[in-house]
Amino acid sequence: MSVTILIGGQWGDEGKGKVIDLLADRVSMVVRSQGGNNAGHTVVVNGREHRFHLVPSGILNPATLCVIGHGVVVDPRAFLQELDLHHADGIATDNLVISERAHMVMPYHPVLDKLGEELRGDDRLGTTFRGIGPAYEDKVRRIGFRIGDLQKPAFLEKKLRFVLRLKNETLTRLYGAEPFDESAILDEYLGYAELIDPYIRDIYPIIQDALQRRRPILLEGAQGVMLDIDTGTYPYVTSSSPTAGGACTGSGIPPSRIDKTIGVFKAYTTRVGYGPFPTELVGELGDFIRETGGEYGTTTGRARRVGWYDAAVARYAVATNGIDSIVLTKVDVLDTLDRIRICTGYRSKGELWDHPMANISHLKHCDAIYEELPGWKASTRDCRSFDDLPPACQAYVQRVGELSGAEVDVVSVGPDREHTLVRSLPLAA
Numbered sequence: 001m002s003v004t005i006l007i008g009g010q011w012g013d014e015g016k017g018k019v020i021d022l023l024a025d026r027v028s029m030v031v032r033s034q035g036g037n038n039a040g041h042t043v044v045v046n047g048r049e050h051r052f053h054l055v056p057s058g059i060l061n062p063a064t065l066c067v068i069g070h071g072v073v074v075d076p077r078a079f080l081q082e083l084d085l086h087h088a089d090g091i092a093t094d095n096l097v098i099s100e101r102a103h104m105v106m107p108y109h110p111v112l113d114k115l116g117e118e119l120r121g122d123d124r125l126g127t128t129f130r131g132i133g134p135a136y137e138d139k140v141r142r143i144g145f146r147i148g149d150l151q152k153p154a155f156l157e158k159k160l161r162f163v164l165r166l167k168n169e170t171l172t173r174l175y176g177a178e179p180f181d182e183s184a185i186l187d188e189y190l191g192y193a194e195l196i197d198p199y200i201r202d203i204y205p206i207i208q209d210a211l212q213r214r215r216p217i218l219l220e221g222a223q224g225v226m227l228d229i230d231t232g233t234y235p236y237v238t239s240s241s242p243t244a245g246g247a248c249t250g251s252g253i254p255p256s257r258i259d260k261t262i263g264v265f266k267a268y269t270t271r272v273g274y275g276p277f278p279t280e281l282v283g284e285l286g287d288f289i290r291e292t293g294g295e296y297g298t299t300t301g302r303a304r305r306v307g308w309y310d311a312a313v314a315r316y317a318v319a320t321n322g323i324d325s326i327v328l329t330k331v332d333v334l335d336t337l338d339r340i341r342i343c344t345g346y347r348s349k350g351e352l353w354d355h356p357m358a359n360i361s362h363l364k365h366c367d368a369i370y371e372e373l374p375g376w377k378a379s380t381r382d383c384r385s386f387d388d389l390p391p392a393c394q395a396y397v398q399r400v401g402e403l404s405g406a407e408v409d410v411v412s413v414g415p416d417r418e419h420t421l422v423r424s425l426p427l428a429a
Contacts, residue, residue, distance in 0.1 A: 003257050004023075008263075008264055009225055011269070012271070012272070013271075014224060014329060018042070018417075019327050020041065020220050021043040021058070021061075027217060028063075030057070032055075033248075035238065037079075039222035040297065055082055057220065059086070059091060059096060065206075066096045067206070070252065073135040074147055076105075097200075105135045107180060109132075115175045145160075150190075150197065160186060207252050221247055231316075243321055260324060261323050262323065262325045263321065265328055266328075266330050272300070276360055278356075279368050290306050311400070312345050312354055318405040318406050319405065325426035326406045330412060335379050337375040339375055340396060342403060343369065344371050346367065376396075378390045381414050381419065
């Protein structure tokens, strides 16, 4: 057993945290590979809800080493606040490390995030104002700060003097906002340094040792394929790569060592914020699915947009990421519906498309093509195996797999661990 990647196959919020928790006791290491505290994973154990934003969801298993990889951007304040909450819940974090190469969210990033969104007006992207995009922007501009910089006070001070001059020019001249004080930021982050220092590691030897010993590793992605900066619905995307390729880059594990890629999909589709959404449901049915599924953001609390399962999106995700195993979550949300639709493709300007087109305007105004299946009109919450599911539900799951291009190996019919029906354990053998 070696390396398995787990990613979201839609626009995020597919239930990845629950799957990570399911698999964590079967691996020696879980590596979070990208994103920041703009994403959240929720895990329910024995009726108790645990929310994770930066800490990998595998932390609930004390025998599993949890790594925040260098593809993640870490807000030190948010990280420490999250640790405090986990410690208050009795969750130990002795098995947690952060790559010294992971970049930091600085105090000016959330401010620039919010001001930039306001400047866009009607063309705003719908960010979370947590500064994730600006942090990744600075990473690419090569003026970002890394977690390891907290261990080098003199370097931190020298670099901050240069970078803050650039940021304050933007804040005051472009936005008419107040500048930041260098000494205040330095004092704040040096205070964080003492608290975060025990977690900071060079993860290269840790990863390499696990690979050489063929220890099972699980790479945990945040967000979803359709929010990828390259393959998603640009510009309505996140600022990192929540794909299988991004998992390799953000962890330092080469593609040649990947043995299996798991895609997590909801039995319907959701997305947060703006951007095209071909199967979106508005009105009473959409409201019903949103309320029944509790479709509100783990991190932001924002209401999610909801729609039918989009097999064109799923096929695209499967093909571009090499997904060979599907986990289908929230099947129980559809229990009471008479008829259920699956989008099989799109019609745009007289053309048929079997995958999402890059032209956002065309995707926004296309017509979804649907296949309709009968609902099962029965509760699935008490089902404990795939064979326990109503026949119509089994048929729906099978059809989702056929149209998506990969086998559905796990079906989730509720929030708790016991609500997970495993047909085949989706881990690298």
